[in-house]
Amino acid sequence: MPRRVHNFNAGPAALPLPVLEQVQRDLLDFAGSGMSILELSHRSTTYEEVHHQAIADLRMLLRGSEEYAILFMGGGAQTQFALVPMNLLPARAHADYLITGPWSMTALHEAQKLADARVLWSSANTHFDRVPTPPFDYPLDPQSAYLHYTSNNTIVGTQYAVVPEAGDVPLVCDMSSDFLSRPVEASRFGLIYAGAQKNAGPAGVTIVVVRQDLLERCPADLPSPFSYAQVAAKNSLLNTPPVFAIYIVGLVARYLLEQGGLTAIATHNADKARLLYAAIDASAGFYRGLAQPHSRSLMNVTFRLPTPELETRFLTASSAADLIGLQGHRTAGGLRASLYNAVSLTSVQALAAFMEDFQQRWG
Amino acid sequence: MPRRVHNFNAGPAALPLPVLEQVQRDLLDFAGSGMSILELSHRSTTYEEVHHQAIADLRMLLRGSEEYAILFMGGGAQTQFALVPMNLLPARAHADYLITGPWSMTALHEAQKLADARVLWSSANTHFDRVPTPPFDYPLDPQSAYLHYTSNNTIVGTQYAVVPEAGDVPLVCDMSSDFLSRPVEASRFGLIYAGAQKNAGPAGVTIVVVRQDLLERCPADLPSPFSYAQVAAKNSLLNTPPVFAIYIVGLVARYLLEQGGLTAIATHNADKARLLYAAIDASAGFYRGLAQPHSRSLMNVTFRLPTPELETRFLTASSAADLIGLQGHRTAGGLRASLYNAVSLTSVQALAAFMEDFQQRWG
Numbered sequence: 251m252p253r254r255v256h257n258f259n260a261g262p263a264a265l266p267l268p269v270l271e272q273v274q275r276d277l278l279d280f281a282g283s284g285m286s287i288l289e290l291s292h293r294s295t296t297y298e299e300v301h302h303q304a305i306a307d308l309r310m311l312l313r314g315s316e317e318y319a320i321l322f323m324g325g326g327a328q329t330q331f332a333l334v335p336m337n338l339l340p341a342r343a344h345a346d347y348l349i350t351g352p353w354s355m356t357a358l359h360e361a362q363k364l365a366d367a368r369v370l371w372s373s374a375n376t377h378f379d380r381v382p383t384p385p386f387d388y389p390l391d392p393q394s395a396y397l398h399y400t401s402n403n404t405i406v407g408t409q410y411a412v413v414p415e416a417g418d419v420p421l422v423c424d425m426s427s428d429f430l431s432r433p434v435e436a437s438r439f440g441l442i443y444a445g446a447q448k449n450a451g452p453a454g455v456t457i458v459v460v461r462q463d464l465l466e467r468c469p470a471d472l473p474s475p476f477s478y479a480q481v482a483a484k485n486s487l488l489n490t491p492p493v494f495a496i497y498i499v500g501l502v503a504r505y506l507l508e509q510g511g512l513t514a515i516a517t518h519n520a521d522k523a524r525l526l527y528a529a530i531d532a533s534a535g536f537y538r539g540l541a542q543p544h545s546r547s548l549m550n551v552t553f554r555l556p557t558p559e560l561e562t563r564f565l566t567a568s569s570a571a572d573l574i575g576l577q578g579h580r581t582a583g584g585l586r587a588s589l590y591n592a593v594s595l596t597s598v599q600a601l602a603a604f605m606e607d608f609q610q611r612w613g
Numbered sequence: 614m615p616r617r618v619h620n621f622n623a624g625p626a627a628l629p630l631p632v633l634e635q636v637q638r639d640l641l642d643f644a645g646s647g648m649s650i651l652e653l654s655h656r657s658t659t660y661e662e663v664h665h666q667a668i669a670d671l672r673m674l675l676r677g678s679e680e681y682a683i684l685f686m687g688g689g690a691q692t693q694f695a696l697v698p699m700n701l702l703p704a705r706a707h708a709d710y711l712i713t714g715p716w717s718m719t720a721l722h723e724a725q726k727l728a729d730a731r732v733l734w735s736s737a738n739t740h741f742d743r744v745p746t747p748p749f750d751y752p753l754d755p756q757s758a759y760l761h762y763t764s765n766n767t768i769v770g771t772q773y774a775v776v777p778e779a780g781d782v783p784l785v786c787d788m789s790s791d792f793l794s795r796p797v798e799a800s801r802f803g804l805i806y807a808g809a810q811k812n813a814g815p816a817g818v819t820i821v822v823v824r825q826d827l828l829e830r831c832p833a834d835l836p837s838p839f840s841y842a843q844v845a846a847k848n849s850l851l852n853t854p855p856v857f858a859i860y861i862v863g864l865v866a867r868y869l870l871e872q873g874g875l876t877a878i879a880t881h882n883a884d885k886a887r888l889l890y891a892a893i894d895a896s897a898g899f900y901r902g903l904a905q906p907h908s909r910s911l912m913n914v915t916f917r918l919p920t921p922e923l924e925t926r927f928l929t930a931s932s933a934a935d936l937i938g939l940q941g942h943r944t945a946g947g948l949r950a951s952l953y954n955a956v957s958l959t960s961v962q963a964l965a966a967f968m969e970d971f972q973q974r975w976g
Contacts (some may be wrong), residue, residue, distance in 0.1 A: 259654045262856055270649050277637040278630075282773055284618030284935060286633050288815040288861070291622045291938060324687030325925055328852040332836030364832045429921030447971070452651040452857035454687070454817045471726045473695030475688055482968040490810055492817035493625055494857060498651070527789055572647060575654060 254599035259575035262447040264592035269501045287497050292490050304500030319482040321458040322496050327426045330443040331360035337468045337478050339365040343395040346370040351378045374430050378406045380545040386415040396420045402428035405579040408545040408553035416437035428549050432516035440464050451502050451592040455495035495555040522589045522598040523548040529602040535613045554584035619960035620621045622938035625810040627955040632864045650860050655853050667863030674799035678801045682845040684821040685859050690789045693806040694723035700841050702728040702833045707760040710731040714741045714766035736785040741769045743908040749778040768942040771908040776801050788834035791912050795879035803827050812954040814865050817858035885952045885961040886911040899976045917947035
């Protein structure tokens with residue numbers, strides 16, 4: 251048996267073990283082809299089946315209608331920071347952004363290189379410790395090209411429990427860090443994008459879900475691989491796609507369906523987060539969460555200890571106990587446990603037990 | 614033993630079996646980390662070693678000096694069709710293109726969306742059956758921003774045996790289909806880009822080799838992931854890179870070094886191509902090559918048979934004999950055998966023997 255640790259990495263992150271085992275088993279001879287999936291032509295029937303099945307399974311998971319195109323693109327979510335305004339901002343219009351962390355800030359700055367992108371709401375002055383909650387009282391201009399937000403913020407560890415209100419303005423969501431972690435009300439969105447490397451697969455592919463009518467906005471003179479309309483017209487086979495990453499996204503989607511789909515996954519994820527936040531809340535202040543309780547993320551649980559020295563000691567000791575990836579983001583400090591889909595309840599129980607034990611020793 | 618066929622795919626294509634076996638062996642527990650390479654943080658020391666070693670090994674293969682940056686990017690070579698003019702074309706300058714096939718034509722068209730890109734030379738009127746050869750007498754304007762060419766043309770099967778002359782104009786090369794197949798005179802180039810999925814690795818990462826002084830041309834207001842300067846400044850860790858594809862590029866680079874580097878590989882590749890062209894030339898016209906002899910590609914050997922019916926019969930029979938991927942590109946028709954690095958001499962011998970046998974039966 252290969253050694254396997256408790257993986258709390260913030261992304262790339264844990265993948266389901268049965269998926270990895272299947273990849274390993276099939277690596278030299280995929281589906282009886284006598285070739286690795288890494289060696290298959292993207293124009294072969296064998297690969298096309300993988301490609302279309304991955305899209306179909308994602309559509310089933312999202313309960314998405316044919317009104318939405320599902321695309322596979324390269325370049326990561328940061329490329330989408332630019333492609334969203336390039337595609338969706340008609341000349342002279344503006345777009346609005348909800349700013350809840352460094353990633354949404356970067357999305358805003360990339361858009362501002364290209365267009366008039368405005369801050370509609372921000373929690374920068376409280377160190378991004380919260381997201382907007384209902385009632386959503388930001389003054390959204392109905393003429394805005396779109397409203398952009400980040401559904402889960404990995405650095406401080408906040409998450410929207412409720413999809414923000416956008417009226418008739420297309421809602422655009424960077425869902426990189428909680429995509430496929432809970433049900434998605436697809437019909438609420440104009441466009442969703444997500445780097446796969448948290449809950450959906452490995453690094454190397456970005457999934458874009460876009461309402462078909464918005465494709466009409468894409469300027470005709472965009473470089474082809476940058477145009478949602480052109481990528482959609484070719485069903486993400488405009489050029490050689492990242493075959494292997496899509497293959498694994500397909501395996502993960504199928505695995506999630508077999509687990510009962512996103513409702514079941516959401517329950518599992520909520521159980522894990524509840525356990526860890528309870529450990530923080532029961533620590534009488536030894537562990538201090540960074541996020542306001544009403545904005546807590548179910549994906550990234552962040553906390554600090556009384557001193558930096560204790561945090562270093564915690565990291566060293568947890569790592570020695572095979573609890574891996576707990577260092578907080580360098581801009582936030584402290585600790586962070588990422589509890590993406592493939593992190594097991596067993597791993598979270600091990601961490602909670604470690605936290606209790608560590609407090610008894612050093613608290 | 615898993616079944617393995619003779620893989621003549623045009624890309625994604627065959628990979629070295631020892632590389633695939635190592636990937637399979639290490640898939641669940643990479644370098645003693647207790648995690649898959651697919652689950653590692655791109656900020657972890659373990660991954661950073663993979664990343665930097667891949668760059669170092671590519672640099673050694675290319676005998677490239679520190680004067681050149683080596684980048685890993687997403688989106689495939691078609692994304693580079695746009696990024697090259699976005700980065701290298703200062704306002705109001707123009708660029709020149711050598712047109713030797715549909716891919717260089719697409720590169721031109723993408724550039725024309727953004728800038729003044731001109732055709733300096735074209736073999737369109739002879740169905741792209743040739744590339745320019747010395748003496749290079751095209752009238753290159755010394756003020757041109759760059760001269761772009763495609764070193765190997767996969768569809769008709771042509772290849773430059775000699776790097777085209779560009780004087781002091783930076784030479785930009787789409788080397789997607791022969792990168793790492795033979796020594797590269799790195800100092801001749803301003804910029805080289807290559808999708809990995811022919812000789813260097815799997816689909817999902819594009820390698821860019823760029824002379825450092827050209828980075829000063831990159832406009833400051835480009836979206837960050839589109840800017841060679843910004844990607845170079847972060848050593849291709851600006852955002853989450855395609856970790857797995859880079860890992861395999863690193864394994865392939867190491868494997869090629871162990872085989873003796875690009876000079877040894879070039880000899881091996883020339884031997885394979887010679888064998889197959891000899892089979893064509895010895896067929897008394899039964900097999901007709903599409904490329905002019907002086908422009909023949911060592912990577913993609915294309916040929917037709919006397920009738921479309923015989924071509925279909927050839928494809929069916931060769932496939933039944935585990936000779937896979939021989940259908941020509943849909944725009945060129947006929948047959949195509951791609952002989953990238955990882956295709957063995959044994960596979961090419963099997964194909965040559967099959968061709969001789971097929972001709973005796975049906976010629």
